[in-house]
Amino acid sequence: MKSFDYIIVGAGSAGCVVANRLTADPSVSVCLIEAGGSDKSPLVKIPAGIFGLYGNKKYDYTFEGVPQRHLNNRTMMVNRGKALGGSSAINSMVYIRGNQNDYDGWESRGCKGWSYADVLPVFKKLEANQNGQSRDFHGTDGELHVTKPQDPNPVGRVFVKAGLAAGLQENTDFNADTQLGLGIYDVKQRSGQRESSYTAFVEPVLSRPNLSIMTHTEVLSLRIDGDKVTGLDAEVNGAAEQIQANREVILCAGTIVSPRILLASGIGDQAQLQALGIECKQHVPGVGENLQDHVDSMVTVRSAKSDTIGISAATLLPHIIPAPFKYWLNRKGWWTTNYVEAGGFAKTRLAEEAEPGSADADPDIQFHFTPLYRSHRGKKFEYGHGYSVFTCVLRPRSAGTVKLANDGTRRNVLIDHNFFADERDQKVLVEGVKKAREILASPEFDHLRGEEMAPGKHIQTDEEILEYLRDTTTTVYHPVGTCKMGIDEMAVVNPETLKVKGMQNLRVMDASVMPTLISGNTSAPSMLVGEKGAQMILSENA
Incomplete structure (x- = not known):
């Protein structure tokens, strides 16, 4: 043995x-x-x-x-x-x-030693920051390399600029003193x-x-x-x-x-x-018990322009065929993308109305912007071009479970996220979809304007958006607890x-x-x- x-x-x-x-x-x-x-x-x-x-x-x-049961009995991977x-x-x-308030919240629940003041030095110890970001928040001597995307798609910058239309300034460091705003994500x-x-x-x-x-x-x-x-x-x-x-x-x-x-x-x-x-x-x-995860929605737009990542005749010669050569020679081109190069954090109406200084007043939604068309039909790939915004509820109140299946194997599990069990989560995500649409309505996107395929222009009221979410929401793959x-x-x-x-x-x-x-x-x-x-x-x- x-x-x-x-x-x-x-x-x-x-x-x-x-x-x-x-x-x-x-x-x-x-x-x-x-x-x-x-x-x-x-x-x-x-x-x-x-x-x-x-x-x-x-x-x-x-x-x-x-x-x-709160998502029309759908299952999800x-x-x-x-x-x-x-x-x-x-x-x-x-x-x-x-x-920062996440960790202070842990300490207030009895988790001594887990406040933001406690964990910040640990994050800095682990990090080898390549961006020249503030030493107040970042470390350079750790093992984990943190940098910016090698060759980000320009449409990500369009998304960041479009945030101004929704009152969201550019944020160059989401791990510093504030999360609020849009920007290009740091990547590992x-x-x-x-x-x-x-x-x-x-x-x-x-x-x-x-x-x-x-x-x-x-x-x-x-x-x-x-x-x-x-x-x-x-x-x-x-x-x-x-x-x-x-x-x-x-x-x-x-x-x-x-x-x-x-x-x-x-x-x-x-x-x-x-x-x-x-x-x-x-x-x-x-x-x-206490399973929590970020429940996520999608707004996706078709575009006739080939500025975004996509398979089409217009991108074959300039991007698709040269991609492996660009990548292996100088780490440029489409093979460098992690697809969610841009994104950020925002407050919905619910957060804006919360008591100042409380956790509820912090940004309550996160965006992951992808400069490619994500299928409204659930396909892994779609021919053509477009762009998509994924919006998730940052601090869900719904909680689920992971249990052993009663099949005698002791290997199989029953995963129940219990998404949308709390009505607050429903309201936050409805408002999140509206905020995503507000950003995409900016004149910055005029040169890429196309048809919104999901939810679609026929879905406008809160009730219609909520039913769309019940039919389509997924996990962002952040389970904890x-x-x-x-x-x-x-x-x-x-x-x-x-x-x-x-x-x-x-x-x-x-x-x-x-x-x-x-x-x-x-x-x-x-x-x-x-x-x-x-x-x-x-x-x-x-």
Whole structure:
């Protein structure tokens, strides 16, 4: 039986940071386990390869959620990364930390040590900023390269300028003193290639003899003796294997898989476990509860102009055929795009009317602008040109669950986002669609003007927009919260140690510990969790 001091389950945004920090001590052995495989594919490395990753079962878990009762009983795919780097190997590479009040809100919920003043130095430590942005907010000596897109499509700048029509100034740094405004996003890239958590934190230390990496390894359950984890049961390339933990097991498997492993191991709500025929080892009723995610909408416009990214006769010679040569020779051209090069944050009418200084008065919607036509019919590709704005609810009040399916496998999960359960979320997104339309109505877009294919000009009233949203909204792939930290009875981990309640040597360090969803993309905040968690372990052993 293989034996290690520390076993880290999940080589994603958080797990790779933890592996880097723990293996800096040559006296301990660390095993980093990943259910997926290599990240060496050009689809992963080249930014524009994103289109070949979502829904690709080699790199994506392709979970499917349960029917959403507030969205006309639709189901939706829940894309999560399954490769070295986890979801940071398949995401859009946008570098956003969230709003300062998000972290202060965590502290106010009993998460001591997680205020904005506490986390800012940690973000700076992780970052190798290439943009010359303020040292008050950014670090330059970390491992994670943060830069601007190599060769952004000019239509992204049109979107930024159009924001003035909606009262939104240009914002050159969403991670500084304010989120409000539109701009070109910072991205996690190095030399025009994707910078995942794996390439930033693990690849540079592969020569450390105390680091072992196991890929194609699915963790089925933990082996528990009283209040200690002694190891785990896994399948390596389909073959059963046991792995022993001498010190600790650290779950970094993400918001869907971390609670799945806990529940399969008998850690969760006692009544629910008994109903599944699973012996309850620790009664922790919050496991799998509190699922939160950004619910998202789309406004998409057809255009006869070929200024945007798209397949047409007009773009064949200047862009499509030369793209690989431009990319390999000088990291220019269409292969450099992450598609959501521009975007930003805005306040709807609801935020404007909220009490000044309160969290509700912060920007409550985020835009992801894509300089290409996104199909109103759900197709992955559409011939021709256009542009699209995706708008999401930043701080949703609706919460769902991740539960084990009652099928005897202990592997399958029921993912219920419970989107739109809270009426406030519905109102915010309706207002968000109206705000997106307001931006696109700017004269800046006159030279690209075309037909709005979705929602479509026939959908105008709040009631019509809401019904459109019920038929079309999706997730932005930012799930958090299912193993939340805190001090209330539904908390799963202690915020000062990230240890699971009742367990001595079992911790969770990933987005699932976030008690509330941060206002933005969740990859960088997940790395924050990994860094802070690793320091908790190191300080205990100092």
